[in-house]
Amino acid sequence: MKTKFIQILTLSFLVMFQWSMAQQVVTGIVTDADGVPLPGATVVVQGTTNGTSTDFDGNYSITASQGDVLAVSFVGYGAVSVEVGASATINVTLSADNQLNEVVVTALGITREKKSLGYAVQTINGDAIGDVQAFNPVESLSGEVAGLDIQSYNTMGGSANVVIRGYSSISGSNQALFVVDGTPISNSTPNTAEVVGGQGGFDYGNGAMDINPEDIASVSVLKGAAASALYGSRASNGVILITTKKGKVKSSGLGITVSSQLVMGSVDESTLPSYQYEYGQGYGGNADGYYLDPWDGTAVVNTTDDASFGPKLTGQEVHHWYNMIPELTDLYQKTAPDNPGAPAGTVAGFFDTQITSTNSIAFEGANDSGNFRLRYTNANISGILPNASIDRNSFNFSGSQMLRDDLRVSAGITYTNTDATGRYGTGYDGQNVFQGFRQWWGSTIDLNMDKKVYDLTGGNYSWNMFGMDTTGTTPDTTPHYFNNPYWMRDHMYNTDNRNRYFGNLAIDYELNEEIKFLGRVSFDQYDFVKEERIDVGSVDVSRYYVSHQTSSERNYDFIASYNKNINDRVNIDGNIGWNLRVQKWDYLTAETNGGLNIPGLYALSNSANPITSSDISNYDATKKVDGLYGRVSVGIDDTYFVEATYRSDRSSTLPKANNRYNYPSISGSVILSNLFDSSIVDFAKFRANYAEVGADTNPYRVFQSYLLVAGFNGQPQATNPSTFNNESLKAESTKEYEFGLELDLYKNRLGLDISVYDRTTEDLITPLQISNATGGNAFYVNAGSVQNKGVELVLNANPVRLADFNWDITANWSTYSSKVIELGKDASGNEIEYLNFADLQGGISIGAKKGDEYGVIRGTDFVYHENGQKIKTSTGAYENSDSNTEILGSIIPDWTGGIKNKFTYKNLSASFLIDIQKGGDVFSLDARYSSLTGILAESTRLNANGVSIREPVADGGGVLLPGVNADGTPNNVYGEAGDYTTVEGYVYMPAANYVYDASFVKLREVSIGFTFPDRLIDRTFIESANVSLIGRNLWIIHSNVPYSDPEAGLSAGNIQGYQSGAYPNIKEIGLSLKFQF
Amino acid sequence: MKKIKFIFITVVAVTMAACSSDADYEGLNKDPNNPVEASAESLFSAAQKTLVDEVNDIDYRDAPFTLYAQYAQQTTYTDESQYDMKNRGIPGEVFSEVYQNILFDLKDAASLVTDDDFKSAQIELLAVYAWQYLVDNFGDIPYTEALKVVGADQVLAPKYDDDATIYVDLMSRAVAAKTLLAGSGKGFSSADFVLAGDKDAWVKFANSLIVKIGVRATGNTFKSEVEAAASGAVASNADNVTMDYEGSTPNTNPSWLELVQSGRNDYVLGKPIVDALTSTDLEDPRQDVFFDPTSKIDGAYKGGVIGQKSAWSAHSKLGTKLFDPTFRGVLFDFAEISFYLADAAARGWSVGGDAATHYANGIKASFTDWGLTEAAADAYLLKPKVAYATADGTSDEKIGKQLWIAMFNRGFEGWTAYRRYGGAPLTQSELGAGDFKEVPRRLTYPVVEQTRNPSNYTAASTAIGGDEQSTKIFWDN
16 A cells, blocks of 8 residues: 555656646736736746747736746836746736836946936836827927926927936037947937027937837936946936837747827917907008009008008908919909908918828847847828928847857847928028018918919919019019018928938857956947028028038947855946947038029039138048946845946047046945835835046037138138137036935835935036137137036826726926036136027027026016016106116926826726926017017007007007006006007017016827727737827917917027927827737 | 957957057047148238228128118118117127137238238238227227237236227337338238239328328327328329129128128118208219119109118119129228318318318219219319318318218218218117117127126226217217
8 A cells, every 4th residue: 555655656746747847838917916917028938038928918828847937027017936837827916116126227238126226217118108109209208207308399300309407518418318229329419500599490300319219118217427427428418228129039929010100280279379460561550551553553562561560451452462463363453352350371271280100010039049120110291381291211120149158149220211301490580481470470461372372373472572662663573571481381491311320239248157248339320411492582592502411420348247146145246348439420511602593403503603612611520539437336135235436538529638537436225125114115215326427528629720711802711710729628527416215105006216416517618708809709618517406206106906997197306406606717817707608689698697597598677666566668668677688587497297197997098198397488589579560469459448559649549568657656658559669569678578487287198098809809810909099299288488389499409498480389199000910 | 269269359459449549539639621720811811801891891780880871771670770789789790700800810810920021011001900990989999908819828808998099009000010011021912902912002001091090089199190191191093992892702792792682672872861962052963873863752862761661662772883792892092081181181280282172182082983073073062062161060070071971882981970070961860769869979899798808898888988879989079
């Protein structure tokens, strides 16, 4: 009996053993703690490359042997390991991020356990960007990250301003660095000084636009100096670190993902002017306001003036501008009544629906030793203006292969071609339709007639023709200040084509468990051709401009890593690295001189006059920076962590004697929750750090050279440049302290992350503006120090967590104050009080003032009585300050925040993101000019007497401005408001009148998604299917800027807080489909 | 292991290649597309052309002096005709153009000329001309500490010097430069667009400059210098210091850019010049060249009321010569010098002739220079309101009025003639805010001086009696 029992037992063991050795298919569902399925979770057989990910219902299927360990992980959740037992079904429950084991990507692509970090890193899942895609993917980060300010300007394919923790450099870039899988990606904006300063031109976007949202697996935002110190000088503005998707093992299906989005955008009419339709075109107030025509002596509209202070419209028969065009035979010399009321073709009706379509296909696969992913995307946008479109084709390949057990080769490349036609003109320029629509316009102009005339004749017949305001017997149909807007879009347009390549090739070698090496070459290059045209017949001198730009960056990296558990309690982890960065720029730009000879032929050879050296510019530069760095991190008891880094850089842009600069950082953290027990607190960490980062500058700021200008009379000419260089420049430095606290409470249903920082930049390399009497305009010096202090808050909450229904809230809030500590001293030893970034049209300057905020807006102010009221003059207008250097506002907001709510009910999910900015100011040149052109509805309102303010004061009209006399008694003098010298116009109003609070609350993103249940698709070859209704910028819930989007401005850069010819908000709504096969 | 060796060798090789020397790095930072050195010729010629452009420009943003002299009135947008210079940034345009693009390049050119006295004198005379233009615009200006952006004696915030004191120094520099012309050297010739390296002509330039400085200053400060120079100054229209522009951009007369290329009808004639020339007192024959005869309104010239919107179709236009891109630019002409000498003679200085003779010479020179006959000038001079003996007002006013008329194509000199002598029938602006209505007596300092050079700006404002448009230059009466 006993023997038999042993035999049976032995046999059973044998059977079990044999069975356990057998490969089997393990299936299961991965859910969160509340049973909600987690799609996209990774399931890997530990120690192998065998892995898969869960489908949209959280299901996975993988081949494994009994005794294998399945590692299950998901971004935002703690990883779990489960040993495969007898059962073929293993359901796994992941706890929402308890931070204990969350791994994040940090500087140089080093993955670290988040708990060990002594600095703030905010991580976003790629879906947050991919689900509701903007044509400029950078915009999708808006409102998602505390301390990350993204601003865009509503132009098709235009730039986005990306600033982390505020502006700190005065003359240099404040744009964050983008790094994709270890490759630094240029995020420069190839815009001219004219675009940046509001004088016109096209916004060519920013470099990070070429990153495809379809490729993004996750984004880590390294905000502080300590987080980015290892990147060296160029990361002093923070880093946006992007990890791309990699090929994964598929247990079923073909490994193909197809996604498609179609989005329709329409102009938000709340961001267009509200016009008056009671008074006609021209200046001249209430009086006659008409010319007499040469044909029959009837009235002719004053088409020569680009304003709406013309005669009161009564229905009188008049010749309109379109009655003076001989080709319009049915209307020529006819009259029509000057009826008040909105015209048939309104400004709002000028705009087309913006259509954006994005189609992507990705193939992926993997086996034991390697993986690959190949993706193609076509994105196409046609804008709100005629003749405006961009077509973008992008390929991405990434793959890696184990060559040996200890050697892996990986490579990635992204190629993007962007082909654009008819980008929107910006700023105060004849190529921007909004210069007319918002500033100089005849509000009763029927744009349908502009279109009709253009369609019929193809000629530039404008509502603003000279008309009868020229001597002669027939009207002059030459356009005066403004072209026909339809003609303009076809005859004054740009095209551009950009080929962009970026990627890297890397070799990882694992010497042993503890020591690893990485060698990597990464590259980013673009070839960019820009062409701009103005045809013969325009108000402006005709022109063809072409620019060929090649810009490249290569990085060579060598990194050695060490990681060892010294004993049970102590872990040491560190790197030593070397980096060489080589950047090259090669620009060649040329334009015609004095116009074009043959209309419509856009070629340099068609130049009216010979092209001179003033029409050509050539910029060639190479910059090299090499750096050596080290990092060591020690962890004790998984509770105390300390890390130190040191980097030494040498830059070719600095003088030989000062070209090396070194900087350290130290950071530490304590897991407080390991030190006490609490039923409320699941996790608590305190962190602190201090870091310094050095920064160099752009090429050619050390040695002086001359400028060659166009010769005269056969004689070559040279002149000194207006900015003088300095042979004793040294590196800039940034010093930053940061403290933070991370908390997970109530079983991970409430999470809180607070950061407090204090950053000071010193020795800023600044083109110090000097008295022009010195012979120069600026001189490069190390001058200036800016301090930014701020608080950032990230809150995660999970108020409802039921089996079928889940509600997540992610909120972020940040504030900072920026103070200009000093701006250096002039040669006489006096402290410099103010440094100007730009003198802008409208009597405004934006700059840094010592002791005040970075980015103050200055100009003339009102004069206030001690009782707080504005003082007015004897004519009823406001008194203006003598000085035009009064501080009127600041471009820095008081605080910004975002709240994202996400609801999931079974297969249905809905999320919406609200983006908020409080404070910050914007000067509107649109408001300033429209105040004296009489286009706005408010310019015809009734005063307290019930009379139109346009009527003469003598007749009971005019405006009684709120305010007081010099003695403090209330204003009782009505001012005239019937002409462009209206007391409400800029002739009398100080610049302060046109500075607005730029606060806003916006419904930034909405997404309602449906994932097809398995039962609907499991008999098809479709693995998963998802459909979403998406929306962007649907509603400006609150704004204080009249008729405009408070975020509209010029373009990315340091000159913010200024609008001129601003583009309206575009409300986008669309459909997104995603299938996996 | 071979692969590992390969990797290491590659890494080491790349590292070695990258470890360039500091000198190599520095070499990368030198701009290959722009010259480190420039010749004195190229700097001199650029500065000279910029100077001629500056004093002949009529652009309302850069140099609106033709509006200040009331030769023209703006049609629709009348800010400059209403003398709003602060909001439009006009002073800054003039200030920076002259200091940066004329005077600094001349100083640089001078430092490159070592053993050619003629070249040094040419540079110096242009510089003195430009300095006087600055003083005549602003009054006190940075002078002794100016133009020191680079060098061991760098001054980034220069102090301002007294305008009358600067005049004394300018006079001594002009006299010294005249002496230097007698020295050695070939001078600039092809780089000299106004006088083509003609040394005799440069002597006349020097004498004319001495006369202009000496006579513009009131009193007898420069009596002896002017007396010594009078006979050697520009003595006929053939001696005029002018530059012929080219027919194509960017080398056209700057007036053409504003009047023609802009495509805007910004300027009509100003009422004061039209009324003066067409008055029965004068019936000045120059009206048909200064004005466009095809633009008469109902058979008569009509100028725009100063400061008021003046519709293009309802007013007469500037003469067609000003619309010619090749129209000459002028630094000195015989008419101008004659009126200065008339003033000198009226002050009792010995300048070879009495005031009436020089006055008549000025009118004749103006007539013939504009293509009218000397006979027409003689007839004109017979009119009682023209003849020096019988014309209205003081000697200054007589000279002022005729100098103002003669300077029709030179807005800055016309405006200055009014400020210096009076006599011209200018009016205040009909519209405009506050003290802008009065014809400005000077340009205010550039707004940027308030922030870039604050303590010196404040001191200068106090010294001149306030940085206002109404503050007078030391020679203003």
